Amino acid sequence: MNDIGFSILSALIVLPAVGAAAVAVVSRRRPEVARQVALLSTVLTAALAFWLVADFESGEAGFQYTEAVEWIPSLGIAWRLGVDGISLFLVVLTGLLFPIAILGATPHHDHKPYYAWLLLLQAGCMGVFLATDLFLFFVMFEIVLVPMYFLIGGWGYGERVYAATKFFLFTMLGSAFMLVAIIALAVLNQRAVGGDLTFELMALATNQGIGQETARLLFSGFAVAFAVKVPLFPLHTWLPDAHTQAPTAGSVILAGVMLKLGTYGFLRYCVFLFPEAADWAGPVLVTLAVIGITYGAVVAAVQKDLKRLVAYSSVAHLGFIVLGTFALTTQSMQGAVLQAVNHGISTPALFLLVGFLYERRHTREIAALKGLQKAAPVMAAVFTLVMLSSIGVPGLNGFAGEFLILIGSFLTYRWWTVVAVVGVILASVYLLWAFQRVFHGEPDGDNASIKDLTVREGLVLAPLLGLIVFLGVYPKPVLERIEPSVDTLIAHVEAGSDYTQPPVAIGGGAGGGGAAIDGAETIEPGTVTVLDDEDEGEGG
């Protein structure tokens, strides 16, 4: 379909890996060369990613730029890659955030391994988003753990070893379940349909002859792995520790890209491979997501460490994405994909700002900071913009995704959505309160003489700020590319389960007058203040 003469998707994975190798051979005494090589590699990768989005066929639903190279033919494992509307912007995000992370923060020691791990991490993340082979996906999913483990453990703060180990064990534990599920799925599929063993995603998704009970069990294996990664309440406690102790670049990548491995996994593997189970497990996952939305916000509000506060805000934001994913409507799923990108823009920007603050004041303690707006007005203004994006003020990116998620989820999970909207209120509480304590008031001591944002720091943030505004005002180009893939996914779920999308979501209920009355009447019972039980029926 896209005949471009070379394997662009492979290049997106190989290029950072080659960069990592190149950094490894640079002399230990020339740290600046390591940095330049890393920067060159990530900038080239970013350029490729941008080229990809420009060349991407926006009306297409299926995988584009597909590649398949034999790897372990006897087991049906191959180097299969592809990109569609669901993964496209996560690939772009991965391309964009790594150069920003490198420019935004410099390690204080051991430059060479730092950059090598970072580049390896990028290769792994690209691999996760591009793989269309379950085994390849799993390998990539595990590979990313190692660089992040070393980045947190080697270049982090305070209790970095504790945090890194916790991060690693938590995720490994989840992955173990997924590994079991992947192997079992491939083997069972082969037994059911005959032929050769294969790990190809499309083959497994479209042609599986496994029973309902088994499918639900396998679904759960995947779901646990992704729930840890997202993270979903109550599996989230590794996240605040990892974020707080990670170096700034680590936090940027962790929040911007790595949490999305979980939400992406839910969409691509849980829902796509096991449509019936996704519909079956929806109420549980949506409930956990909604708990995460409110609970994350409440806990964030009383954090004393600024970075920890941002980390808990991620728990809340990621809850929205999971809600949108399992609400299974066109709007909510498009919103979920868009919000994954939006969160990957706003939260890294917040982490960068907190990192800049830390470099100036050597503390992230909210109580130790005060009145910074006086001496650093530009930093305060930038922080305000990012904060408003995170709160979800319309016109900025955070709102676009959040709104689509909520309006779509309302069609299938009405009361859950009502609770989720409370989370929207709470988001303003914790962020504005933190902002007030840090930036407002009369500065005292070192706070009075803090240096404002430098030009370099401003330039690092500039692309993120630009996207915050652009995606808030004109998300259409992104949504256009997401929609066909999401629609296909929902159609796939409808074909594989009893679930059918409410007609209003796809336009069936809003056409003529008669149909609209039907639409009005289907919604009617739920709008009565007396609670009825039909919602469960619709949702589950």
Added chain:
Amino acid sequence: MLDLIWLIPALPLAGFLVLVVAGRRLGEPLAGWLATAMVAASFVVTVGVFLALLGEPEEERAATVELFTWLPAGSLEVSFGFLADPLSITMALFVTGIGALIHLYSIGYMHGDANFSKFFVYLNLFVFSMLCLVLGDNLLMTFLGWEGVGTCSYLLISFWFGNEANASAGKKAFVTNRIGDFGFMLAMFVAFGALGTLQYVTEDGGGVLQRAGELAPVTATAIAGLLFVGAIGKSAQFPLYVWLPDAMAGPTPVSALIHAATMVTSGIYLLTRVNPIIGESFDWLPTTIAWVGAGTALFAATIAVAQHDIKKVLAYSTVSQLGYMFLAVGVGAYVPAVFHMVTHAFFKALLFLGSGSVIHGMHEEQDMRRMGGLRALMPITAVTFIVGWLAIAGIPPFAGFWSKDEILLYAFAENPALWAIGLVTALLTAYYMSRQVFLVFFGRPRFAIAEGGAAADDHGASPTAAIAAGAETETAGAGSTTGHAPAHRPIHVHESPWLMTLPLVVLAGLALVGGAMQLPFSSDVHFLGDWLHPVIGLAENEAEIHVATGTKVALAIVAVVAGLAGIAVAARVYLQRRARAVEPALLEQAWRYDAAISAFVAGPGRSGFEGAAAFDGRIVDGAVNGTATVVRVVADRLRLAQSGYVRSYALGVAVGAVVLVGLFLSRASL
């Protein structure tokens, strides 16, 4: 001309963008002039659109300009578009008109402020947002403006962020408004679920307003009721009004523009806009709206009678007047609601700007107990303020009389109890506004006038004695003499510069003659009603009232008498000092409602949040670390397995996985 609607919001947006980039370089006063020019240009365009609409036949007075698709997802198609119809253009006219005047005023008021240009950045952004709110052609565009004005309000209230109180007030405004937004968002979800669109009107008749008749009553009630929740937050009605009095922490032009004339009326605009949906709702909904409005009007008026801060009186007065407008909406009197919104914008903006002029002239003094006799020192401010006072007090022929009278008339037709509440509120309004005027502009100065001051100072150099001589200290207690020690320096009172007095004069003119837009004498002079008819008449929701002309006249006379009575009582207490002032502490503290909420938030609310965090640390994470500890203890026993290397853990996990696969496969094959 109608194709140029988009220019109305685009001009202030352009001003905002230019000032963001070059505001500091332009500096004072250029940045202010640029901002003012943009809003004034926007006003000119609005007038052009208004005239163009007038030129159309009545049923064709609506035009939509769609710039691009904002949020397309499945059947949801939200456009970034603007709708010009009689209602939106009425709003846009006074938003840009009064906005331009207040911009002009601000050039004088913000003179010398270190962040002069930043102030105009926010102000232009506010006008842009407000215009999106009123001109938006769908619910989400209105919500965009709705949140935008809320954000600007936050930024402007905490403009002088060095003071913690200002910062807290800004945050409080934002969060309280968000509680209302909860309703607004859910209303959009219900509307989309029921009708599949958020557009107000479309050419093919598919908009939510045009298809309101298809809604089941319960759905319509849900949508309208949830929007009402949003309106309660934005328009500061009970129980969410608490942010508005605190919002007075912002610079006074902000109070005039945002917290009196424009933003706080958004709720009334919204409910008027969706009047076809309210029309399809259960009857209890409009009744609730009317009672919430009437209750808030009375409640806030009782608080206003005991406030000492010149701006706080006006703030509670605004809450009270907004209550009138909700009362009007609730009884189906949409035209009087809009009428009162417009006249209120004139006289309340005037009163706020006047109070700003006083504060400016008194060197940041806001306590009315340390004012007095300013009539001679600030003649232009005094005269214009008096016009505003007579307008709000409901004295004919000032603008407020006509609009308030119409609301009371409709209230009477609906339920005489509502009318009675409105009448008592009118009496209280006349009373507390007279109290303010007498305390500020009449009597003797209760402050020390610096050498060169124009007025005589009876009390010599002892301002403490001067305050003690004031009648209000009798009720306020000894606290007033000991609690306000810092301001005892002599003050050189001066009239404000022309930049500030010119807007006062223009607004005073409007407050004087504004009533002419809707006169009750015959249907030929119902200009506003005729103009708004296409919007209000969309579903024939405007209440029809059948009240005999004799009754109408009698009601008007009763209202005027109530207003005069209020003035007379205030004159007796505060001018002639013949009666003791009634200013109970309970009212001064606003029935302690706000204090109770603050105590709850700081006490149980805060503890609840802390409890959740403790739960997260001790229970959720405790379980994780507990498991880890158990594993470590066991592993210590089985030292062979404990290597401390992650790779050995990985090996363990891999081995375990293989075992699990084996188990699973053997089970699945059964």
